Amino acid sequence: MAEAAESPGDRGRASPRPLMRDLKAVGKKFMHVLYPRKSNTLLRDWDLWGPLILCVTLALMLQRGSADSEKDGGPQFAEVFVIVWFGAVTITLNSKLLGGNISFFQSLCVLGYCILPLTVAMLVCRLVLLAEPGPVNFMVRLFVVIVMFAWSIAASTAFLADSQPPNRKALAVYPVFLFYFVISWMILTFTPQ
Amino acid sequence: MATADELTFHEFEEATNLLVETPDAVTTSRSDQLTPQGHLAVAVGSGSSYGADDEVEEESDKTALLQEKKQQPEFWTFGYYQSFFDVDTSQVLDRIRGSLLPRPGHNFVRHHLRNRPDLYGPFWICATLAFILAVTGNLTLLLAQRRDPSIHYSPQFHKVTVAVITIYCYAWLVPLALWGFLRWRKGVRERMGPYTLLETVCVYGYSLFVFIPTVVLWLIPVPWLQWLFGALALALSAAGLVFTLWPVVREDTRLAAAVLLSVVVLLHALLAMGCKLYFFQLLPPGHLAPLPQATSLSPSMLPPPTLTRSMATF
Numbered sequence: 001m002a003e004a005a006e007s008p009g010d011r012g013r014a015s016p017r018p019l020m021r022d023l024k025a026v027g028k029k030f031m032h033v034l035y036p037r038k039s040n041t042l043l044r045d046w047d048l049w050g051p052l053i054l055c056v057t058l059a060l061m062l063q064r065g066s067a068d069s070e071k072d073g074g075p076q077f078a079e080v081f082v083i084v085w086f087g088a089v090t091i092t093l094n095s096k097l098l099g100g101n102i103s104f105f106q107s108l109c110v111l112g113y114c115i116l117p118l119t120v121a122m123l124v125c126r127l128v129l130l131a132e133p134g135p136v137n138f139m140v141r142l143f144v145v146i147v148m149f150a151w152s153i154a155a156s157t158a159f160l161a162d163s164q165p166p167n168r169k170a171l172a173v174y175p176v177f178l179f180y181f182v183i184s185w186m187i188l189t190f191t192p193q
Numbered sequence: 194m195a196t197a198d199e200l201t202f203h204e205f206e207e208a209t210n211l212l213v214e215t216p217d218a219v220t221t222s223r224s225d226q227l228t229p230q231g232h233l234a235v236a237v238g239s240g241s242s243y244g245a246d247d248e249v250e251e252e253s254d255k256t257a258l259l260q261e262k263k264q265q266p267e268f269w270t271f272g273y274y275q276s277f278f279d280v281d282t283s284q285v286l287d288r289i290r291g292s293l294l295p296r297p298g299h300n301f302v303r304h305h306l307r308n309r310p311d312l313y314g315p316f317w318i319c320a321t322l323a324f325i326l327a328v329t330g331n332l333t334l335l336l337a338q339r340r341d342p343s344i345h346y347s348p349q350f351h352k353v354t355v356a357v358i359t360i361y362c363y364a365w366l367v368p369l370a371l372w373g374f375l376r377w378r379k380g381v382r383e384r385m386g387p388y389t390l391l392e393t394v395c396v397y398g399y400s401l402f403v404f405i406p407t408v409v410l411w412l413i414p415v416p417w418l419q420w421l422f423g424a425l426a427l428a429l430s431a432a433g434l435v436f437t438l439w440p441v442v443r444e445d446t447r448l449a450a451a452v453l454l455s456v457v458v459l460l461h462a463l464l465a466m467g468c469k470l471y472f473f474q475l476l477p478p479g480h481l482a483p484l485p486q487a488t489s490l491s492p493s494m495l496p497p498p499t500l501t502r503s504m505a506t507f
Contacts, residue, residue: 075350170282182324182328189331
C-alpha cells in the first residue's frame with residue numbers, strides 16, 4: 001500500500017488521512033470492477049486490502065455452523081481462505097510462467113477484486129434463503145450466481161487478457177474460469193443451518 | 194547416418210557444458226520445430242538424476258536441428274520453470290486431441306509432445322478433473338434428493354480435498370514410479386532409452402483428460418450407461434498409455450513388459466473405479482427410510498447429521 005510520508009511533526013494530524021484515502025481507493029476499485037472498462041486503475045495502484053475484505057466477507061458468509069457434522073457440510077472459513085488465496089497465487093504463477101507481463105501483486109489484486117460480484121451474489125443468496133425453500137428459491141439463486149459468475153469473468157478478463165501474448169490468452173484465462181467456477185459452486189451449494 | 198551420429202555425439206558433449214558457456218544462437222521455437230531444446234533444458238538443468246547418455250539414444254532422429262542451442266537457465270531461476278510452460282493454445286489443444294484418439298502406431302511422446310513436454314497440461318487437467326469430480330458428485334446427490342426427498346443433501350466439501358489429493362498423487366507419483374522402474378530396466382534395452390520424468394508426467398496428465406467429459410456424463414442416472422462410459426474412457430486412456438509405453442518396453446523381456454503394462458492398466462482402472470464409487474455411489478433409497486445413519490450417503494459411513502433439518506434445505 002502506498003503510504004503518505006509523514007514528517008515527524010505531523011504525527012498526530014496525519015494518521016486519519018491515509019486511512020480515508022485508502023478506503024476511497026478501495027471503493028474506487030470496487031466501482032471499476034462493477035463497471036469494467038478498459039482502464040488501468042486496478043493495475044497501476046494495486047492494493048490487497050480489497051481482496052482481503054472480500055475474502056473475509058465471503059468466508060464468513062460461507063462458513064457453516066458448528067452444529068453440523070464436520071465432514072459433511074460446506075467449507076470452513078480456513079478452507080475458503082485457502083481456496084481463494086492459493087487459487088489466486090496459482091493463477092498468477094501460471095500467467096507469469098506462460099510469459100505474461102503482469103506483476104505478481106497486480107494479478108493478485110485483479111483476481112481478488114473481481115470476487116466482488118460473487119460476494120454480492122452470496123449476499124443475495126443469503127437473503128433469498130430466508131424465504132421459503134423450494135424450486136423457485138433455487139432457480140433464483142442459480143440465476144443470480146450465474147450472472148455474477150459471468151460478471152466476474154468478464155471483469156477479470158478485461159484486465160488480465162491484455163497482459164498475455166495473443167497465442168496463449170486462452171491458456172491464461174481458463175484457470176480464471178475454473179477459479180470463479182469453484183467459488184460460484186461453493187456459493188450455490190451453501191445451505192443454511 | 195554418420196553425420197547424424199557425429200551431431201548427436203557432439204550435442205551430447207555440448208549438453209553438459211551448456212551451463213557454463215554462453216552459446217551464440219538463441220532461439221525459441223514454437224510449433225513447427227522438432228528441436229529437443231525443451232528436452233535439454235530439463236535434462237541439463239536438474240543436473241542430478243538424468244543421464245545425458247539417454248538423450249543420445251533418443252535424439253537419433255532429431256539431428257537436423259541440433260545446431261541451435263539456447264542458454265539453459267539454472268534450476269533456481271524463474272526461466273527454468275518457464276521452459277516447462279512454453280506452449281501455445283494450439284499446441285495444448287493438439288495434445289489433448291492426441292490423447293483422446295490413441296492410435297497404435299502413434300507414440301504420444303514422439304508425435305504430439307515432440308520431446309517438448311509441458312507442465313501446463315498435466316497440472317490444469319488434474320485440477321479440472323478433481324474439481325469436476327467433486328462438483329458432479331455433489332450434483333448427483335442433489336439430483337437424487339430431488340427425486341427422493343428422504344435423502345439428505347449436503348455440500349460435502351471434504352470431497353474436494355479428497356479429489357484433489359487423489360488425482361494429483363496419482364498423476365504425479367505413478368509416473369515417478371514408472372520412470373524409476375524404466376530407468377532401472379534400461380540396462381536391458383539397447384535401442385531406446387526411457388522417457389524423461391517430465392514426458393512421463395505429461396503422458397499421464399494428458400491421458401486423464403478423457404475422464405473429464407466422462408465424469409460429466411456420469412450425471413445421467415442410468416447405471417449401465419455409467420459403466421459403459423467408464424469402460425470407454427478407461428479403454429481410451431489406457432490405450433494411449435500402452436501405445437506410448439510399448440516402444441520402450443518391447444525390447445525388454447516378455448515377462449517384464451507384460452507385467453509393466455498390466456500394472457499400468459490396472460492402476461488406471463482402479464483410479465476410474467475408485468472415483469466412480471466414492472464420488473457417485475448413492476445408497477438405494479429403500480435403505481434410507483428406517484435408519485438415521487443411512488442419511489449420510491458417502492460410502493464411508495459418517496456420523497449422522499440431524500435428520501430434522503434435511504427436509505428444509507431445498
